[in-house]
Amino acid sequence: MNLDGRHLVELLTDVPEIALINTREPIHILGGTLDLTFIYTELVPVAQWEIDDELISDHFATTTTFKMQLHPSPSRPPPRWNTKKANWKLYQDELQKWFSNYEPTEDIDQLNQDLTDAIQHAAEKAIPKTNSTNRHHKDYWFYNDEVREQNHRINPFRKHLRQYPSPEGVKILRAAVQHARQITQCATFNAHTSLSELWRKLTTATGKLNRSPAHPQLLQEANRLAEHFAERSSSAQLPPEIRPHLQQVQLEREVVARHAIEQADTTDCLFTIEEVRRARKTSKDTAPGSDGITYSLLSNAGPDGELAFLTVINASWSAGKLPSAWRKANIVPIPKPNDPPNFRPISLTA
Template identity: 45%
Template sequence: MGRHLAVLLEDIPHIRLLYTGEATHTRGERLDLTLVSSDLAADAIWQVHPTLTSNHFATLTSLPVAPPVPPRPPPRWNIRRADWSRFQASLDEWWADYQPPDDLHQQERDLTAAIQTAATTAMPMCAPSRRHQTDWWYYNDEVREHNHRVNLHRKLYKKRPNPSNLRLLQEVVARARQVPLRAKEDKWLEWCATFSQHTSLGQMWRSVRTASGAAPPRPAAQPHPQQEAERLATTFTSRGSSDQLPLHTRRTQQQLQPHRDEAIREAMEVADMTDRPFSLQELQQAKRRGRDTATGADGVPYSMLAHAGPAGDTALEKCQDLGLKISAEKTRAMMIKAADPAWQLRVQGIDLAWTNSYQYIGVWVDKRLSFTTHATYLRERTQARLNVMRAMTQPTAGATFSVLRLYYVQAVRSLVDYSALVLLALSPNQQERLEVVQNTAMRTML
């Protein structure tokens, strides 16, 4: 069913089907389809989730979208270089042929359009400014309204400098200073609410730099770089093709081609010291040696599993029929509290590599079950996020206590809570090292 739908949907313009051929159902069927627009399909990544599954496998679609770029202010006319004679002549020409309608609002719109047209004709445009406002990331209507009130009362006090207007100006300025602080805090809380254990450090640091007054991201020089690169590559290929060469040059190349092929064949037939095959003694020396160890209390050694043959393949097929999908590419072999054996395990015809530690569902499991690797991994991740938290306390960032507390709960504490089951198996020394992380966060907040 999925194949028939895919064939029909591929003919629809401006829509792309993300599909790699993997089965999305436990019975090997392809029922789940993902559609995106053609603009997003260039960098989209579609894959089957390795762990989340029921009778349908979960699919993960990644769309790398750049953060929104704030729009540039509209261009302004350069009044200092205006040609007022030409400006008036343009308005006079418009007024001579203009028939005013009965609608007053329409007259206003017509007059505004005529003035803008005359200004464009008689005045050059100013170059776009490279200056940026440091409050662009939290600026809203409330901040703009209070800034407007401050400007009005400053003009009033400048015209009438008396004690009453001075007190009024001071009150307005005091209220206006509180509004940006609340807007900053609301924006920080909005950002921190989206943070989790899966949020990348790059996104967190971008938020800190934005709050510290960094310039907003500029629009891309090319909105579709991949399509433009493919177009340029196609143009370069067509221009650099041999078909562009003169006729006599192409004939010369065709005449020399047999001689060049013959020279390559002769070079391949020349004997070399490295052409000798491996000897049996060299293979025995390269083979890893070790004692055969058992998998557990059942007493079945790994050599039996390695030589299971068709019976082992039948067991794997039965697992797949039951919906237990085995990914041989991601599977690793690990000996728990024992040395690695000399035998090689094989799943679906693929040799499994022996490893000392492996990350499974976000937890590092080691062969000694001490979880030392996971404790080190957890401490490094939390410390990196605490560095972001420390940068948020700078005066330019403006993060309050409530913002820092929410950030700690969303971005730092979530990592520790996810590893709660592993924390029970840690040694006292490792638990004390993790406790330092929490104490550091408390000192940063206070």
């Protein structure tokens, strides 16, 4: 009931994120609770506080135990096809061998699965996979923003010397490099380096620091982002005066769509192999979906692979629906660069 006690009560009331977990047991050898243990309020259900039998000076030691399930260590990224070392001739031969004996089915999902299996089988035969080790900068254990900035400052001097060689340019470049080395060495370890930073660099240098996942609960965060997107995209978010108008326009659209479906049109014809080749993606491979098939695996499939892909496209077009695998995506939450607590969902489709 003293002034300090009332101050602590007021503090706990004003800051609900903090909780006091002491019991009424005395901590001092002569009685009295002098050592207080505060923890994050959300940890209270899994926390256990008790007095230890060990006597340190005239105070008893206390132990706080948290019964929590640890997150599993992040798994290494799955290996990918190393298309730079691909044997495209063997890859195309494997697809040609498969397609020459293949009898297409009427089931669109099975048709797509057969093509996916054939591409994966041919890739297994003709394309090696990358190592599953984590990718790092060559100097990853001490590479940071300050080192990166110093390297960027050196590049203009290097380019200038390359364009206008001179002894003065060499001296300036050497001075810039020497200054950068001093800065980066001081930034790596110095008298002001915290103990936690020192241990982080040490564990990273010894290869014991695993790369943490983008989010500790990927599935839950992906579902939350999907639900948030669906809620924001719902017509219920529209102003009340707009909703009746939208319903009226929707009915008119359905009438126009039904009329258009009944009319014959040049777009009703099937796709051709030339159209598939014109639409072929030849850009750099990006992260694939669950099937692991990248742009280059499709663009280098050869004539028989293109015909097999055309078969799936036209079957989907004729049936008026997509294979179910094409309507699924792996959602990966990626931290926003300028807003770290928030995540941006990246959808990787098959």
